[in-house]
Amino acid sequence: MQKSDVDIRSLQIGFGGLKVLENLNLHIAKSEFLVLLGPSGCGKSTLLNAIAGLIDVKGGEIHIGGRDVTWAEPKDRGIAMVFQSYALYPRMSVRRNMSFGLTVAGTPRDEIERRVGEAAQMLRLTSLLDRRPSELSGGQRQRVAIGRALVRHAGVYLFDEPLSNLDAQLRAELRVEIKRLHARLGATMIYVTHDQIEALTLADRIAVMQGGVIQQLDTPKKIYREPVNRFVASFVGSPAMNFIPGRITRDSGVEFIAGKSRLSLNGYAFCGQPADAPAVLGIRPEHIELTASDDPSSVSARVEMVEPMGADTLIWCRLADGTAFSFRHDADAQVRVGDTLTVRFPADALSLFDETSGQRL
């Protein structure tokens, strides 16, 4: 099974007058697991369909495995695809579903049998081979759909929100299975989802998309820790990142002022020179720390709500100036509504964004 890289060069896609993607560039390395993450309508599925050859492009080029496939038929691109609705052929058995593509391609029978057997074993489908799709559960159906993709021995595997139709538990199970599959096959995979947990757990790199534009393309860790703009910061992470409006001043060292509170930004890695300007401070709930009240860079906040989440507790607070934020604490925290807490925002865990452009500072 050869593995291919995918190179997308200034791709343009539009329907009528509507531009969905414009001048999009993206390179996916051999054996990489790339996740396209974004809200619905951001163009991620469109991009995946274009790579598969299921929609026509208006401009640009798509190269798979070093070959220009911009105008090639889907079957000639060396790809396999898994769909959200499974898209199994209802009148065929599991075995026929998996072998259909190979039969069409005229693959010798013993080769087909070998590949189907191998994929079925890998996905624990061997006992289901003679059933119809209607006799399978949702999770089994999606495993068959993955099996149908595997037998193609493609260079690139495309997943279009494959887990969105499943319930939470099955989703977690199949997520692990897909990750294991990637580790085992070492195949190039492009995976579309709007679920940030899937993106963070599966991806080597994530491309966060909005409005047909890739906002940030980086490792899950980098995306989580250093979002390039407010959109990425708010889209990735659950519970969501806290945003506190204020301004940056350089009166006495670089500080962030929100209402009456002053926060030292000593230790924050600015992208450029810090300037005196309005800004938005972002901090993830788990990065906020409880501290002693005599800490000079601490702020005090009133507890408004406590959400126990099992492993930890989410505490909703409000600063003196009215800004609300949430933070994560041990499950055994003795915090009650109405308490006043003193918390610290460590400068190295912050994200600062320009107030108007939303770009990281």
Next chain:
Amino acid sequence: MTAAAQFLPAARRSKRMNPARWGLYAFIFITALYFLLPLYVMVVTSLKPMAEIRQGNLLALPMSPSVDAWVKAWTSACTGLTCQGIRIGFFNSVRILVPSVAISILVGSLTGYALSLWRVRGANILFGAMMVVAFIPYQLFIYPLVRVFSFAGLGQSLLTIVIIHTIFGLPTMTLLFRNYFASLPVELFKAARVDGAGFYQIYARIMMPMATPMVVVAVILQTTGIWNDFILGLVFAGRDNLPMTVQLNNIVNSTQGERAYNVDMAATLLTALLPLAVYFGSGRWFVRGIAAGAVKG
């Protein structure tokens, strides 16, 4: 369920018969009788000899039932100048029916499949217009079509009548299949394309096997429609291929002397036999087909 049931008002379905229920059943019974009466009269008349019919007891059961009239209607009743019974017409109708049904469904499902992939704005208006066209009276087209076919050198023939039935069946067949195929998820088609199947392979190996209920509905619609056709067969089939309905008309209208009511009735029942059989045999499928079209997936 059980917990909720005790909060429901006492609206349990009563098994006992109350006056309203009696009235309802009486109404249903009388209505059924009303519609079955003609059929009953036809059946009993066809089993009576002429002497018995002449007595005028229309509703009476035959005193000495015989199938002579049926045999005569089938083998020796006169349709115009020839006296070989209605079986000639029966076989003509079968020869028209089988290719017409097969071809119209084949062509209709193929065009329906193609159109289901054509998802542009305004498509629904076009399909609405097609549906309206399907209800335009045939008579409007007859003269132009006669001219077209004689110009094309086809004249009146079996081929002509098959083509005519295919054309007239096309709007309904196309819409039936288009609406079904359009209700299937697009991803199914995409998956087949990734698997390397072409336009016709997807049609033959994935779409049509799924459309079995639609095919059954189409067979019922086309069979009854084509079998019951009179005017198109009369105009386009030619003298040697006149369908059963036309022959039936000839039997009933070409009488020498006394009108043979029993033979007329038997011939009529013979002609109606096929559509009746289709409805009785496939009612379950018919309902299932319509439901399958309505429910997605």
